[in-house]
Amino acid sequence: MKHALDFWYFTETSDAGDPVAVESSADLERVLGEVFAYKQFHPTVVCVKDRPALGGPLNLPDHQLKFDLDVPRRVAAIHAMGVPDFLPADDRAKVNAEGHGTAEETPGGVMRAWVTKGSRARPATVRQADDHEVDLFVDFDTRTRFPADAAISWEELREALKELAETGMRPTCVDWQESDVF
Template structure:
């Protein structure tokens, strides 16, 4: 298991300190907390065991998601270097690349009036076809914790949005 740092809003935590999870139960507990608390910005997740870059030692990757608990949908954006991809998919990236998760098969639709954001500050929206059911988000996060790599349980579409 790869411990994950999860930045999200809950009570006094204004997403400035991560909650670290290192097992399935802890991750499920964090998801329950995220669903129970309004998230003014997308939740950001980093795999602690991955490399850092630059003098500030920032993670070399990022996974973030926005969700709508009432409608049971979410959308996921990731970026990372070539070694962030599973070994059999490294041909999909030359350097750092960004992707949006797409469901393989689903009836999930974004209801009228609901918008999921990659970045709420800039009002950058996820495409409507990126809506995932919450159980798919859960599976994706559990896979990310197991591997520390871009999950394979969904399809991915490249994006220029970092």
């Protein structure tokens, strides 16, 4: 791993107030094991430790990944946001199919957001709470769901996190779609 990651997640003894550092593949496997084993009261948040901060009074990172899990179905979805240079160079040059400009045309401090685009689509209809469909949330408090086609496998989630630790940028091993949720 070229980049250490900070994870915020819940365990039996931790309320996700302080980050857990991941500096090796063994650390990543241990943390993912804990995330999968314990109920998460908010999506798990991940940041690259050595990326720049935005400054200001909170000194927030210039990026963030967060993910939610459906443990019984072994699927997840990832929400990513960041400044243009959080994107790998090849992705920065692409023009979004929806008419958005390239990342180079976006001012440096402007955050953009994406969610995974998986092949595990679920109906986008309103469902009863007990219908046992996959529900993955970008934000639990506001009940903001991931899009119906955002679900990816746990293996894809693991690979995306490994790539994040290797490159320090938004992973390319999963497909992404623009999001208006920050």
